Amino acid sequence: MYRAVKSNPLKRIATQSKRFVCSKYFPEEPIVPTILSSHIPGPVSTKLNNELGEVYSNSATYFVADYFCSIGNYISDADGNKLLDVYCQISSIPLGYNNPELIKAAQSEEMISAIVNRPALACFPSTNYKQILEDGILAAAPAGLDKVWTGLSGSDANEMAYKAAFMYAHSKKRGENGFTAEELKSVMENKTPGASDMVILSFNKAFHGRLFGSLSTTRSKEIHKLDIPAFPWPKTPFPQLKYPLNEYEAENKAEEDRCLQELESTIKNSSKKIAALIVEPVQAEGGDNHATPYFFQGVRDLTKKHDIIFIVDEVQTGVGASGKFWAHEHWNLTSPPDIVTFSKKFQAAGFYFGNPDLQPKQPYRQFNTWCGDPSKAILAKAIYQEIVKSDLVNHTAQVGDYLYAQLKALLGKFPDKVSNLRGENYGTFIAWDCATLEIRNQVLLSCRAKGVNIGGCGDASIRLRPTLLFEKRHADILLSVLEDVHKAL
Amino acid sequence: MSICSQYFPEEPKAPVVATQEHPSVKSKVGIASLGKVFDSRGVYFVADYQKSNGNYIADVDGNVYLDVYAQIASIPLGYNNPVLHEVAQSDKMIRAIIDRPALGNFPGKDAEEIISEILKVAPKGQDKVWSALSGADANELAFKATFFWYQAQKRGYNTEFSSEEVSSVMHNQAPGSPELAILSFERAFHGRLFASGSTTCSKPIHKLDMPAFKWPKAQFPSYKYPLDANVEANKKEDARCLAIVEELFKTWSVPIAGVLVEPIQSEGGDNHASAEFFQGLRDITLKHGALLIMDEVQTGVGATGKMWGHEHFNLSPPPDLVTFSKKFQSAGYFFHDPEIVPNFAYRQFNTWCGDPARMILAGAIGQEIVKHDLSSQAARVGAYLFKKLEAVQSKYPEYMRDLRGKDRATFIAWSLKDAAARNKFLVDMKSVGVNIGGCADDSVRLRPTLVFEEKHADILVAAIEKVLSGY
Known part of the structure; x- marks a missing residue:
């Protein structure tokens, strides 16, 4: 594919170093977890967390970490425990803790300048910002999307994507005409026609962030949404597939067809213009809910047909x-997403797009x-370059295949406790369901006590979100802990 | 020695105006090139942050402006502040960047x-x-x-x-x-x-x-x-x-x-x-x-x-x-x-x-402000500047209406008669080496750093007078 061509000059080095890629970065990574305290969080963690609570909300703290002592796939806590981390700061550590290549990037002149001289990027960009983007964020761009707008978080990225979609849809409606006097006046009262009455369509169980626009499209859990005013935007069902997939092909296709029909009828029955539809390739917070390429192609076709911006x-x-740089590459869509x-x-955060009209007409x-934030764009560049150099996407695909096969065998031994293993051929982006919320929470706690930091999602699911330097030997440790934990349930 | 001179012994003594146009050739090339991948239509000029120092921002064409806009009011202690440089290179900061x-x-x-x-x-x-x-x-x-x-x-x-x-x-x-x-x-x-x-x-x-x-x-x-x-x-x-x-x-x-x-x-x-x-x-x-x-x-x-x-x-x-x-x-x-x-x-x-990386920076900024009592310095410099601007206002009342921000340190603004006059003024100020920002349709706002001192105020006021004397 297009990226393989781009990365070609580096391929040779990648092949040579692939087998020991994690050891190459982390020769001193622990061989196994170390558990020193009788509980996690241990006494030091608890004390520090109580102190933190005086000034900063600490009600969701798992444990207090020691990032100076964390290394590679292992997170250290304040009590000196070293846990194999397959949660990774809610899926956000790409190349392990204290990766030496990222340390180099953090020590570079361009990083120091970006930290101390943070620019108003759209007014006074630095001489090297274009190059930083081209060597990193844009080099990694999904096929067909050659422009970017940068933000600060996932919520921020999604909300700016919504803004782009609303401005695009209104601009299209307006044609060559400028804003009307009525629009200019009413918008200052937060009223139509200047304020939009268009909507964003999202799916049941979706998670797209927690600011007011993004939260209006989030449908994961009540606790994420309660007491926050929301826009009256529509939602539509996401397929609920049955597992194992190969045993339920017909049922699952029927389920996806049902959801596509519902989607089309939601679109047709919407009293408001739908400016954009947003969807995750896998609904992660909502429970790692997958759908097939057939479904996503169907969504792409419907958004095209009804002139709706398709945001992935x-x-x-x-x-x-997921074993591809971007998960939506698994779908081989006939035309790329719009955003x-x-x-x-x-x-770094932001959104990619291809159509220049998604940039509003007026500055x-x-x-x-x-x-x-250029400092984050510099980090993204370093992350991208290491992923290419060490061929980490393929590496993750291979480790994921191994892990999936082993998990299938292991979890198959406990059919009354766990089910619906998912994420086959999807890198290490793997999850399964526990029979109850209590079992799920017990598994998470027991794993932590045995030295594996692992996260949940949805109502009773467990998700694996390790780094891209997670290897078979780490998988074996995870599997062994999971086996012990499930035997003891 | 003033705080600014302590931080920035090499700060320019005056702006350098190297080109007639702002943005000039290299900035324009940069804006067009960036514009292919990133919306650059709001860009004033492409900045050279390596060459920026203290209250002065450099652009790629060799202009060095006294900056009283300071990244839309967001640069606290001047460009390439040595204390922030140290913080940026600290082990603590590096870990915060890479282990977010x-x-x-x-x-x-x-x-x-x-x-x-x-x-x-x-x-x-x-x-x-x-x-x-x-x-x-x-x-x-x-x-x-x-x-x-x-x-x-x-x-x-x-x-x-x-x-x-x-x-x-x-x-x-x-x-x-x-x-x-x-x-x-x-x-x-x-x-x-x-x-x-x-x-x-x-x-x-x-x-x-x-x-x-x-x-x-x-x-x-x-x-x-x-x-x-x-x-x-x-x-x-x-x-x-x-x-x-x-x-x-x-x-x-x-x-x-x-x-x-x-x-x-x-x-x-x-x-x-x-x-x-x-x-x-x-x-x-x-x-x-x-x-x-x-x-x-x-x-x-x-x-x-x-x-x-x-x-x-x-x-x-x-x-x-x-x-x-x-x-x-x-x-x-x-x-x-x-x-x-x-x-x-x-x-x-x-x-x-x-973001702990940014929080560490905030802590360091707070410490420097307290250590050098920079809020009081801003108050002192602001009072000095305001007085001088009042004198300018009495000479050119049409171009400096509703001068405001008395006793609000350097947080000073005034209005011109309309958006066109204001926009012309902002552009003209670049030609005398000052990067300055507007607010609302017809106003000019001063948002310098906290290490903006009387000597900078003098340069700013002279530049304003130079522009207004040509009107």
Whole structure:
């Protein structure tokens, strides 16, 4: 594919170093987890967290980490425990803790300048910003999308994508005409026609962030949304596939057809113009819900047919974990998405687009003080270059295949406790369901006590979100801990 | 030796004007090239940050401007400040950059220390903080805190959600997604995301084509200048505007949970209001059980002569939330009431919950400001500058109307007769080596760094006179 061609000069080095890629970065990475305290969080962690609570909300703290002592796939806590980390800061550590190549990037002159001289990028960009983008964020761009707008987080990226979609849809409607006097007046009262009455369509169980626009498209859990005013935007069902996939092909196709029909009827029955549809390649927070390329092609076709901007939210799925750089590459769409958003493992956030009309006609509309952060773009560049140099996307695909096969065998032994293993041929982006919320929480706690930091998602699911330097030997440790934990349930 | 000379022994003595046009050749090439992949239509010039120093910003064409715009009011201690350089190279910073934590789940051992540094310069009466990534983000998180608090007041802080709330919220409907409002003011600017955009009321172009919440706008005082000659009229204006706020609380179709206001409306034209006006807002919010949110994104961090702009007002009790960003480099909100932290985990939450790299920088900036008492320096330099500008104003009254910001340090602005005159002035200032910004349609605002001194003020005033003498 297009990226393989781009990365060709580096391929040779990649092949040579591939087998020991993690040891190459982290010769001193622990061989196994170390557990020193009787509980996690241990006494030091608990004490520090209580102190933190005096000044900063600490109610969701798992444990207090020691990042200076964390290394590679292992996170150290304040009590000296070293845990194999397959949660990775909610899926946002790409190349392990204290990666030496990222240290180099952090020590570089361009990074220091970016930290101390943070520009208002859209007014006073630095001489090297274009090059930083071209060597990193843009070099990694999904096929067909050659422009970018940078933001600060996944929520921010999605909301700016919505803004782009609203401005595009209104501009199209307006044609060659400028803003009307009525628009200019009413918008200052937050009223139509100047304020838009168009909507963004999202899916049941989707997660797209927690600011007011993004949260209006988030449908994961009540606790994410309660007490926050929301826009009256529509939602539509996401397929609920049955596993194993090869045993339920017909049912699953029927389910996807049902969801596509519902989608089309939602579009047709919407009293408001749908400016954009947003979808995750895998609904991650919502429970790692997958759908097939057939479904996504169907969504692409319907958005084309009804003139709806198609936004793919790759905040969690992007940057290699699925065994492709961008998860939507698994779909081989007939035409690329209109917008792809990113954040988390890329450290920088923003959205890619191809159609120049997604940039508003007038300047200062898609605009803010900082318009991104060059220090994060420099980090994204270093991350991208290491991923290419060490061929980490293929590496992750291979390790993921191994892990999936082993998990299938292991979890198959506990059919009353776990089910619906998913993420086959999807890198290390793997998840499964526990029979109950209690079992899920017990598994997470027991794993932590045995030295594996692991995360949940959805109502009773467990998700794996390791780094791109996760190897078979790490998988074996994870599998062994999971086996012990499930035997003891 | 002055603080600025200590930090920047090599700071240029004067601007360098190397080209006739601004932007010139290399900047234009850079703008066109960047424009292929990134919207560059708002670019003034392509900057060379390696060559920028202290109060001076260099461009790629060899121009070196005295910068009194400072990245839209967001450079606190000058370009390439050596202390910040040291911080940027510290082990602590490097780890923060490469091991960015999900702070709400896995705070680092040094999180408390980093946050405490920020809290050392918290506004009077505030002792807790929640961190964010930008001013818009900070404001929206403050809105969320306000709505959580407001509903908790009604429901009881520890009361569970009703089943109706739980079922309706997934459809974005009340009562789970309640209809509640944040009241803001005409000409306010609070950001450009969807909720912050709904409270922003600066210019149509900031808002057009975005869905907005139907939240109310009150009127912000429009004072007559000079202030000391218009005391009575301005007092009446305060009363008129407060009456509108009071009226909106009584009549708006949905409950108002919070009032959001800038100590000085900056993007909206550097509109000032009196301590009495702000105390009036404080009283009205208390009376109606709403929170008062001070948006200190632009006014905070020393530029008004106090660390926080609202400290000029001596509000009693202090505001409930104070948001910050820009010159602090890190963003978020300060607060003091423990019940502003929601009752359950994962409500005020997101992946990163801030950025320790930026928080470390904020701590260092705060320390330098305290160590060198840079707020007082800004007050001293601002008073000096204001006096000189008053003299310019008396010579060129048509080009310097409503000079404002007296006793607000370097946070100074004035108006011209219209947008065309203002825009011409901003461009002309570049040709005499000064990078200067506008606000509203017809105003000029000064937003220099905190290491802007009398010698820079002299250069600025001479440059203004040079431009105006040609009009």
